[in-house]
Amino acid sequence: MIIDSHEHLGDCYVYDHSVSEEGLLGALNKNGVDGALVFPFPGAADAPAVHNDIAALAKKYPGRIYGVVSLNPHRSPDEFDREVKRCVDMGFKGIKIHPFGHACPLGARDAQKVFVAARTYGIPVIVHTGLGVPYTLPSVVMQPARQYPEVTFVIAHAGAYIYSAEALLVAQECPNVYLETSWCSAHRIREFVEKLGPERVMFGSDIPINIESELAKYRSMLPDETLKCCFAETARSVFKLPS
Numbered sequence: 185m186i187i188d189s190h191e192h193l194g195d196c197y198v199y200d201h202s203v204s205e206e207g208l209l210g211a212l213n214k215n216g217v218d219g220a221l222v223f224p225f226p227g228a229a230d231a232p233a234v235h236n237d238i239a240a241l242a243k244k245y246p247g248r249i250y251g252v253v254s255l256n257p258h259r260s261p262d263e264f265d266r267e268v269k270r271c272v273d274m275g276f277k278g279i280k281i282h283p284f285g286h287a288c289p290l291g292a293r294d295a296q297k298v299f300v301a302a303r304t305y306g307i308p309v310i311v312h313t314g315l316g317v318p319y320t321l322p323s324v325v326m327q328p329a330r331q332y333p334e335v336t337f338v339i340a341h342a343g344a345y346i347y348s349a350e351a352l353l354v355a356q357e358c359p360n361v362y363l364e365t366s367w368c369s370a371h372r373i374r375e376f377v378e379k380l381g382p383e384r385v386m387f388g389s390d391i392p393i394n395i396e397s398e399l400a401k402y403r404s405m406l407p408d409e410t411l412k413c414c415f416a417e418t419a420r421s422v423f424k425l426p427s
């Protein structure tokens with residue numbers, strides 16, 4: 185069983201990416217990935233429209249595609265909360281904040297909307313880290329993780345290798361923090377597993393073309409029992425996915 189805990193659908197004007205339904209499903213099928221958490225890119229021109237596309241995909245592939253909210257926190261409080269609630273009602277499993285792509289540092293007033301929504305609806309927060317420093321240093325997760333101890337935080341890209349030691353430190357200091365490892369090196373992923381345990385570490389790819397290489401990093405150095413946990417069980421438990 186493999187769950188990709190970080191996938192996108194649609195277009196992104198921040199990173200100039202585009203992922204189609206066929207591209208996403210084709211890559212999942214090709215690599216034997218059973219399920220994926222899918223969210224709009226931070227530079228989606230119309231995030232609610234992409235939420236609708238993800239909801240439609242989840243309906244078409246039940247148990248394979250799970251939605252995650254990704255909405256610019258600078259929207260008005262009413263608009264923001266209404267859209268998060270709409271997505272949660274459609275079965276979405278988490279909420280993402282991209283401090284660089286959403287132009288919203290975690291210490292900004294508007295970022296609080298994301299943490300409060302996560303607490304209100306009982307869903308984890310995914311925080312992008314890596315590209316976009318200093319707003320995307322893993323250490324910025326520590327303050328909200330402590331302020332909202334009942335909320336689960338996932339450090340996306342776990343610092344993207346260059347800041348991975350810092351991502352590890354945050355996870356060691358905050359028990360409500362988990363690491364998603366796309367763009368990290370194999371030896372860093374092994375260090376996360378050794379120091380945090382596999383139940384705090386999850387596989388993610390970020391884009392379909394990465395799936396094969398991200399899986400290979402794990403397979404090249406970890407035993408089957410550990411793979412089982414990092415490939416599916418961690419994500420299943422953090423995002424409360426049905427088994």
Ligand SMILES: [Zn+2]
Pocket residue numbers: 190192390
């Ligand atoms: Zn991403």
